[in-house]
Amino acid sequence: MTLHKRSAIGLALLLPIFLLIIFVVLIPEIWAIVMSMANYRPGAPITYAGLENYQKILGDPNFKDAFINTIRFVIFGVSLQLVFGTGVALLFSRQFWGQKLWIALILAPMAMSPAILGTTWKYLFNSEFGPINFTLYQMGIEPIYWFTQANYAFAALLLVYTWNHIPGVFILVYPALISIPPELVEAAKIDGANKLNLFWYVILPLIRPALLIALIFRTIISLRAFGEILVLTKGGPFRATEVMSIYLYKEGFVYFSWGTSAAVGVVILIVTIVIASPQIRMLSRQMMES
């Protein structure tokens, strides 16, 4: 088979994925960019708006708050997911009875929709009927109204989001952990490494690629966090938990200003690229080095 023919077959085999990317990613993105430059409301004629929608959102203090909330949410959320996800993976990297069952339980939130998880947590946090406040009341503690104060609401949201997304980190870090050659760990122990040294100097460098991938995925996914927030707080109280995706939803499906909503979508895309690019570069560099 000639090189030319082999290239043609290779390209033909890649064609379905190219088509998928074109139809599922590229065309919708271009359409979103086009929409973001239009006055587009259902029932009204579509007119060209230039950068008006961008000017509108960038001049809106609520959007600025949503932007800051998103960054805050991503920083805290991703950090917690990485710490707890890695912690759980470390815990499970040792053999123990019923390990597979526990792994299945740990991964269970991954199989559930954010809306269902959000609704379950909403019940748990319910000020009147929720088990959390009921337990507090039984202990003589006044109930906490989780979603009426900004800090409590943000903390509750982080707790829920972290719990829901620990499996996303676990599933990447756990295989990296169990593939560490045991002799490396043994050698470090013989050389007198304590548990902290062992983790810091042996395990962490070896699982770094997996952690970087987790960091990239979790950052991108957390930037688009939506389902749990919509169900639990709808961005409240006083917009304290309103992230950009909730702002987008409100513009698009509550106020039906689809042009503005598309502009928010484009901003989210740009923010995602800006934040994820250095991480991806770092990962590529590390892979090249290894």
Next chain:
Amino acid sequence: MLSRRSHRLFFLLLTVFLLITAGALAQDDTTEIKVMSHPVHESAVIGGAGAEVDLSPDLVEATGISLVWETQPWPDILERTVRELALADSDISLMFLISQQYSPQVRNQLMPLNDFLESDPIENFDGIAEGMLSFVSDSEGNIYGIPMRAYGPVLFYNTALLEEAGIAEPPSTWEEYIADATAIAGRRDDGARIYGMRFEPSSVILGARAYGGGLLSGDFDILFTEEPMIQAINEAAELYAEGVIPPDFMNLVADDWLTLEQNGQVAFAVRGPTYYSNLNDPEASQVVGQIGVTTVPASETVDFDLAPGNASFWSMSIPANSADPEAAWEVIKFLSSDMAATEMARNGNAPTKLSVYEDPEFAEVNAAWVDAAAQSLLVAKPDWPAFDEQSRASDIFEEQVVLAITGQKSAEEAMADAAELIAPLLPTNE
């Protein structure tokens, strides 16, 4: 030559085939159309609640049309209908829309019904309140919806809680209502909180109306910066501080309130009258037989007796992209008939024709609330007029109300800020 067994099998298969064909042919006489609505409309027609009267067979007999229901809960139905209307083609033929949805933007995507009304009129069309029809019409007289479910909210009260607090009668003035709610609020022996009243941020509109004020005038003049609204917000702030309304009132949704009311944790609730059956449902409610119904009283400082509640009503509309407008009209005409309106009322639907309230059977079955409902319907009006940016304006208003009630702003400051943000959204300033 076929054996006897093969013959039997052949005839059996032939019979099955003929039966299936006959069934299919019989079904061909019926046209199916898809309807998008809230679940209450489906249960009003097919009888999910109340008297359990199923109007579907009558509809098929009268029109040859059967309905395929696509229902969405509140508030998802708002988003879903707007998205469906925006499509170039839709398999939905008929939609049930709530009053505040009839903005110019949405009306543009609906069929005017005047031609249908002229060529194939609705029975006793004049029986539908003029106020409701004007709300679903434009300035040129085009009608875009036929109202089918409407109510003026009534005041539910928990007789057991009133009795415990030594209150013999439901309140006859707004001031009494506030005082009674305050007196009842507290904690039950089992630790559960008792709230004086159901309260949502938009409840201040009712308060302002009780004092003779309101939100916006018919010409979109801002009224909410005036004294009645300030008074209502300050009053709500006091209720909040005293624990008469829940600390997380801003987060509670309709279902949360219903659960609290069914648990016997709420003394007063302003609601649509048909919730009487939910509160007296033995399978869901702990307050069966303890619910009284009256009208919402106005303040003793004004010269009218009833506080005008938020009149929300649902209408049947034909989308401009309707799959089958003619069939949709047939259904609208059938469901708007006096017979269907009365039967749907027996299923727990709040009728739009006042004549149904006068129906002896309906009045007898719903004796607990029918008088209060009829009186409320006469004075009720929608909280917000329909305009394109109404949802955004409503959100801004409620945010400012919550800030004022929770003490983060004064009522005057909050309403001034709301006015500044809402004024550019009103149709007069577009």
